[in-house]
Every structure is written in C-alpha cells, then in structure tokens.
Amino acid sequence: MASDPLLEVHQVRRAFPKADHGELIVLDGVDFTLAEGQIVGLLGRSGSGKSTLLRLIAGLARPTAGRISYMGKPVNGPAAGIAMVFQSSALFPWLTVLENVQIGLEALGLPESEIRRRALAAIDLIGLDGFESAYPRELSGGMRQRVGFARALVVHPNILLMDEPFSALDVLTAENLRSDFLDLWSEGQLPLKAVILVTHSIEEAVFMCDRILVFSTNPGRIVNEMTVGLTHPRDRLSPEFRQLVERIYVELTMRAPGSGRTPRAEHFPGTGIGSILPTVSASLLTGLTEALAEPPYNGAADLPAIASSLHMDVDDLFPVAETLQMLRLVEVEGGDIRLTEVGKQLAVAPLDERKRLFQRNLLSYVALAAHIRRVLDERAAHRAPRSRFLDELEDHMTTAAAEQTLRAVIGWGRYAEAFAYDDNTQTFSLENPT
C-alpha cells in the first residue's frame, strides 16, 4: 500500500454569505477517506450538499475551509485523474458520439491515432458500437448517459465521480445501465481505482455501493456510515437487502428536520416564520393522505413500502411527508407514517370540509401562513404587498429560499382559501372571489 490514500477529505466546509451577514452552511465538517477498489455512495436528500461535495472533489469549486487531497496533493482545480459523469449527461449536442468521447483526449493533446483508438475502445466497452456517428439528439436518454460514461472512462481516470447519473432515466433503463456498469466493474474491465456515487435513492445506494455515507440536511454533515457486505450481483428482494434499506430509511426519517432534534428554530418547519418551506402542491398533500387512508394501509404505512408503491424516491416523498407532519395531518416515526385523527377526517371529507380542515391546520401550525393572515386581518384594506413578507423572510434565508417559501405558502393559502394573491399587482388580500 502506498502511504497516501487515493482521496482524502478533511474537515471540509462550504458556506455562502447571506443577506443579513450570516452565512448559509451547505457542508460542514465533512471527513472521509477513499480507498482503492471501492464504490462509495453519498446518500442524502436534496439540500444535503452531496452534489456540492462532489463538485469540490472535482475541483469545480473550492471549500470554504478544510482540505481535499488527491494522491497526497491538494485539489486546486480539476485534477487529471478525476473524471465525472453528470446527471443530465452534459454531452455537447453539436458533436457526434465519437467526437464527444474523443474530446477529453483532445484536451490532453494526444496524437490523433491514439485518440481514435482509445475512443473506439471506450465506445466498444460501454456498448455503443454502431452509434459512433449519431448525434446526442438522436439517442435515447439511456444511450446518452452511456456516452457520458464512455467520455469519462476514456481519459482513464483513477476516480470516477457520478452525480446521480441514473436519476433522469426511466426505471428499466436505469436498472439496465446500473447492472452493465457493475458487471464491468466487478470484472475489472474499467480503468478505475474507485467510484464516488451521489444519489438520493436508498435502493440504488444499497444496490451499487460498498460503503454508504449518509448526509443530513441543513447543514450537510455525514451522520452515518455503513458498509454493505453483500456480493454482486445483489438481489433487491433478499432479506439482507431489504433490511439494510429499511435501516437507512429509519436513519433518514429520524434525522429529518421536524423531528425535534435540530437545535436551531430556522430549520424547524412550522415553528417560526423563518422556516424554509418546501414547494409541495396541495394536491400532492391530499393525495398522500388519501393513499394512506385507503387499504392496504388503512391509516399507517411503512415509508419504503408506500414510496415504492407510489413510485416515489426519498427526495419526492420526504418533503410531502414532512409538510403533512408540519400540518399535524400525519406522524412520522422510525420509518413509519401514520395519519392523525384530523388527517383521517380530511382524507375522506368532501371538498368543502376538506378545505376547512386544511385551512384550520394551516393557520394553526404554519407560522408564516398565520402571520400573513394576521397582517391582512389587521389592515383596514385587507391588502399587503408581497415585498413586505419577502423582506421579512430575507432576514432569515437567501432570496431564492425566501421566494420558494412564499410560493409554497401562496399555494397552500390559495387551496385553503385562507388568503388570495394577485401576481399582477403582487399583493396578498382577503378577496377570494366568492
């Protein structure tokens, strides 16, 4: 063993300045070491900074504090032995498959014949034979992502970084690509020493990785690390596999904000107007309560089970579950989700009654909604400009987060008929057309 590990991430922190002189911490105190021969998964929800960490490792951005070293040398920009596969594949649409694969070698300035030989070999390896002269727009999403893989592999990197490379694909195509990749990896056909995979799908992480680093949200920290001892190819239906998935689910729900563990009120939805609210539509909220109320769940469900039956990822499901929890329509505990009494009523109520219940809980438990309603009630004209609330929110969060939060609360308020909003004049009012 060489003395320097392949990659070392030491106490890395990434933060952005906020409007009110504070800072928004995306990543904090991240520590890990990448050994040869491993596929390491960075698992977390959106906003956990896992993609940011990948970009820091790729040298596309710099950490605010801490250091990252590759083979003993600090990463000060894109390093020669690290290649990346992007979520959107990021192919150059004006280049053919062959030209797209060649381009990384062109940047290295290799001789033409060498470039061609290696590119054709990579295309062959990744199963793109016959598509050399096709343009990306002629390819399916799966084929495009294969080009993305070939383009990264052709430069013979030591570390391959993968930024949710399967998440934009349909289920079958993604599974096909994952298995093909794992086959090549297990057979030692890939010119790689290690892989880092960013994902928000628990199953994908358990299916592919040897080690999983679980990230928390706000700020992104590594909260748990587990080793997957199963041999490839892994059986998704085996008890060991299911058990591991269940364990991570529990882990993620326990850590989810709103469960009372997070110390700062800002990241505790519903407690103050400074909470960032997720953009979850009212129809998604009522849809999930309905699904929960019906058989086979009859009011309570296992999160992984209901997620897979609704074809939702952690990333899609958690914000919905949390918003419902914030509205006290469900309780989430240890990987289970259960309807509250009001939740059960709401699920079966007719539309008017449903809106009444929704309005009551919205105004009781979502501080920002209650605040907006109070301001409108107090004012003689029952009108208030959007900027009034936006300014207030910006004391607590970034402009983008404030806008997202307002959008979310407007959506819920409109559904509950708690207040109205006119986008032309950018004003809130109580004038629901009745």
Added chain:
Amino acid sequence: MMPAMAGLAPERARRILSRWDLLAALLTLGGLVFLADASRGLVEPLAALRSAPPSLDPLNLPEYAARTALRMLVAMMLSLLFTFTYPTWAAKSARAQVVLIPLLDILQSVPILGFLSVTVVFFMSLAPSRVLGAECAAVFAIFTSQAWNMGFSFYQSLRTVPVELIEASRCFRFSPWMRFWRVEAPFAMPALVWNMMMSMSGGWFFVVASEAISVGDTTVTLPGIGAYIALAIAQRRLDAIGWAIGAMLVVILLFDQLLFRPLVAWADRFRFEQEAGAPPPRSWVLTLFRRSSLVVMLSGPLGAAWRRSYRALSRPPSHESSHARGLARWRDGVFAAMLLILAMATLWRLRRFFLEGLPISEVVVAAALGVATMARVLVLIALASVIWVPIGVWIGMRPRTAQIAQPVAQFLAAFPANLLFPVAVSAIVALGLNPDVWLSPLMILGTQWYILFNVIAGASALPSELRDIGTNLQIGGWLWWRRIALPGIFPFYVTGAITASGGSWNASVVAEVATWGDRRLEAHGLGAYIARATEAGDYHRIVVGIAVMSLFVVILNRAFWRPLYWYAEQKFRLG
C-alpha cells in the same frame, strides 16, 4: 441514414473524382476568380475612378454587383471578427463588461450614416489618392450596420451557455481557447447565423448611401449597385432603376443559396434542444461540399492542425489565491482611475467643441426635430402593427404559406428606400401632398418586415393544444384574438417592433430627404437635419444631430421598449 452511407462508400472508393468533386472545385475556383476580379480595383488611383464615372449601361451591372457583394462580404468578415472578440472580452471580464456593454448599446443607437459622415475623411486620409481609402469608408459603414446586433447576440449566447456544459469542459480541463471553439462558439452559432442574415439584409439599405459618398467637398462614387442607383436617381432613369432592382435580386438570391442556406443547414447541428423536431434545413451547396471527397481530403489536415492549437494554447487551470484577489482589487482601482481620466479628457474636448462651434440653441433645434422624427417612428410602427399583425398571424397559422412568405419578406427587408424615391417624389409633387407626412412611409419601408417576420414566427410557435382548445370551446372573432392569438405572439411582436423602431430611426437619415433628378423634397425631422449637415460638411451639426438622435433612441429603448419586452417575457412567454 445508415443504408445511404453504406451505398455511398463503395462508389467513393471507385472513383478518384466524383461529380461532386468537380462541382465543388468549380464553385471554389469561381469564388477565387470573383475575389481577384473584384479586389483588383482597390489599388487603382482615385483619379482613374473620376475619369471613368459609373455609367448606367446594364452591361456594367454584373461587375458593379460583384464589387458591392465583395464590400458586403468584407464587412461581414470584419463583423465576425468583432463578434468573436469584443463580446467575448465583455463576457469574460467583469471589469470590461461594465464599460463594453453599455458602449455597445450606445453604438447601436448611433445612426449608421452618421458613422459614415464622420469617418470618411479619416479613411480617405489613410490611403490618399487611392480608391482603397474610399472603399474602407464604405466597408466601415456597412460594418456598422451589421456588427452590433451580431455582437449582442453573441454576448447573450455566451452568458447563457448551460452550466453543465461549462462544468464538463472544466472537468475535462479544456483550455480557454479550446472551450471557446468547442463549447461557447458552437452554442452561439444558430443565433449568430440568424443575426448574420438579418445584418446582411439591413446592410443593403446603407449600400446605396455608402457607395456615393458626399461629405462637403469630398465626393467619391465607388463602382457598385448603390452608386448605380444613385446615378439613376440623379438622371431620372426608371429603366436603370429596374435593372438595379433585378441585379439586387440576383445578388440576394446568390447570397441566400451559396452562403446563408449552407450556413443555416450547417448550424442546425449546434441547436441545443435535444429533441429532433422539425425536419432539419437542407442546402444543396452544403451537401455538395460534404459529399465531395476532395473537400473532405483537404479539410482533414486543416481540422487536425486546428485541434493541435487547443493543446498548444493551453495553460494549467488554477484558482485565484488570496494574494491574486488583493492584486485584482488593486487593478480594479487602476481601471476605475483610467476610466475617470478618459471621461474627464473627453468632457474637456467636447466642451471646447461645442463652445467654439455652435450656440446652445442648435441643440434645442435638433431636439425639436428629434421629437418630430420620434412621432413619425411611433405612428409608423403603430400603423405597420395594425396591418402586419393580423396578416402575420394568418400566415403563421398556415405552415405552407409561411414557408413561402418568409424568404419574400426577407428580400423585401433588404430593399433600400432609395429605390422608391422615384415613385414617392413623383407622387408627392404631382398630387401636391405634404412631404412631412408622405415621405414618412419611406422610413418604414425596409423595417416593417421585422414585425411581419416575428409575428409569423410567433404564430407558428403557438402550441397546437392552445389552438385546439380555442376550436373546442368555439372561441371566435375578437375574443379569439384577445385571448389566444395576441397573447401568444406578443413577445415575438415586441422583438420585431424593437428592431423595426431601431431601423426606422436609421432610415430617417435617408428617407426624410428624397430626390428624383433635380427635384428635392425634405421633411422636417432629425434625419433630414443630419443629411443636410452631411452634404454641407458641417461637422458640428453632424455631431449634434448624431448625438441627439442617439440620445432619443437610447431613452426610447430604456423607457419604453425594454420595460415592454420584460413585461412580455414575464407574462406571455410560453413554456
């Protein structure tokens, strides 16, 4: 696609020279001869030009047309050079951007003939007593009519390159040089080609003016279609005007077939949208060059050499350190100080210029005339909108008609107002009309088509679901226009109207003064003011006129068009 390729390959192997090769070689050779022919005249002494003034013999027209076409091509090359450098600098350097972009905005609001009036003497002095100097001035005038919108389009493109493509190029460690040619320029290409076509159309308008330059005592007539038209107008020869229109039509068609259609077909692969939508544009010239193995053989090594330059010009990417950041702050200070000194010096010089040359009242006169021209522009845009919006929507809803109408409108956009002088002047004189009113339509002659283009494009882009809903709910008549058609095309219409407005200001310099032989009609307006000052060689008035017009255009843009554009983008952009 695959079977066709397979069918071609053996044939290519059998023959050394295919018919495609012969055609491609012929076209290339023809192009070279044309260039040599047309450029021979450049080094002739100016006296030779004076001794052989342009004649109205139609047999001379092919040569004149070639000379004009060459001028436009050279100007286009310069515009491209400008496009690849100036906006790139602005997009890459935050420091440069704060100066360069507003400057570009001002430059594009300066009337193009104003550039000509001011710079012709300078260019003549570069190559005294040679045709070259006058040619430079003419090319420069055409350049100023082409470059600005190309530059803006390129700048916009550079700013909107998708972030994942930039990240990918950084990840694979492209040098800045390589990134420019492999990522940024390709991404900008479709919009750039479209703007090149627009620029070429717009350039025709100024060809007439730039080939018959007359500033005070300096009068130069360069052989070309523009000079031919000017002479025909001076001699009241309707037949010659007809010949000139014919020659223009031929040149425009040739440009379209030999240059722009291949460019559009070629640039289609640079479209960023991934989905294969409408059938890709085709061009027989491009197909010919692509199929010719001779061309492929010759271009191969060039491509390889070009790719080698990516490596040669690379430097290791590095992040800026805190030391570098301190240096940057220091440089910012130096930069600001230099700008300040430059501004003060300019102000000082301008003060002298105005104090010595003119009473302040002159500015007031120019401003009053500016109001008259502005009224004309706005009324004309409104009139053109009322006429062309319904027609454009009607055409846009019918794809087959749209296909025919687009090139026709493009030709009409290239049509210089001077060609209608005979009709306009004769009619106004014969019917005893007021030139202040009836000369105005000449201003919008070439620019109204931008409204039509854009409305057609907007109407064809209207999603078919929206139209189906209209049919389904039996929405008809005015309600259909108000709720479906007009909101759908509004962003497109605004883009067209902005272009038309800018063009009309430019055209006012030509259109507010019309001559036909010794008959001369003038409208009251800022355009006529500049035109008169140019004829008299009165530099103070030229500068005052140009400055006031630029100010009007900038204010109109900032206070009216830009907010309207923003509103349209916010409220009506589909998807």
